[in-house]
Amino acid sequence: MKDRPGVGDPMPDIAMETPEGSTIRPADFAGKRAVLFFYPKDMTPGCTTEAVDFTALKPEFDKAGVELLGISKDPPARHQKFIAKHDLMVPLASDPEDGGLSDALGIWTEKQMYGKRFMGMVRTTYLLGADGRIERIWDKVKVKGHAQEVLDAATS
Numbered sequence: 001m002k003d004r005p006g007v008g009d010p011m012p013d014i015a016m017e018t019p020e021g022s023t024i025r026p027a028d029f030a031g032k033r034a035v036l037f038f039y040p041k042d043m044t045p046g047c048t049t050e051a052v053d054f055t056a057l058k059p060e061f062d063k064a065g066v067e068l069l070g071i072s073k074d075p076p077a078r079h080q081k082f083i084a085k086h087d088l089m090v091p092l093a094s095d096p097e098d099g100g101l102s103d104a105l106g107i108w109t110e111k112q113m114y115g116k117r118f119m120g121m122v123r124t125t126y127l128l129g130a131d132g133r134i135e136r137i138w139d140k141v142k143v144k145g146h147a148q149e150v151l152d153a154a155t156s
Contacts, residue, residue, distance in 0.1 A: 035061065
């Protein structure tokens with residue numbers, strides 16, 4: 001298995017599906033800085049807080065010219081419900097079940113909870129430069145204050 005892409009490496013360019021049924025890929029952000037935040041599951045407390053926090057700060061990201069994209073393995077229809085229920089303003093994308101961007105990044109991995117093993121997303125955020133290279137990685141993100149920390153890094 002090859003090493004995970006790190007700071008300075010290009011972001012793998014793997015297509016994902018939007019809630020509207022179109023596709024989006026990291027190369028679509030070429031020429032702009034972008035934040036890709038990967039989270040485990042729509043409608044769960046931590047993921048809801050993270051998406052709501054990024055939504056609250058979206059005007060600041062917009063002003064700085066930094067694009068946002070939230071990514072999970074949830075299907076587009078579930079993203080639509082998540083967006084509607086919480087008035088989310090951040091765009092979301094569905095990472096393919098197999099061979100998706102999170103797989104290429106090594107953040108879709110085996111987890112364990114209550115003695116059960118399952119595949120799951122490690123909450124991770126990437127800041128991409130306008131050249132599509134990874135500028136910064138936040139691993140195993142703690143949600144509280146995270147969106148603000150990312151904004152500070154993206155605008156400094």
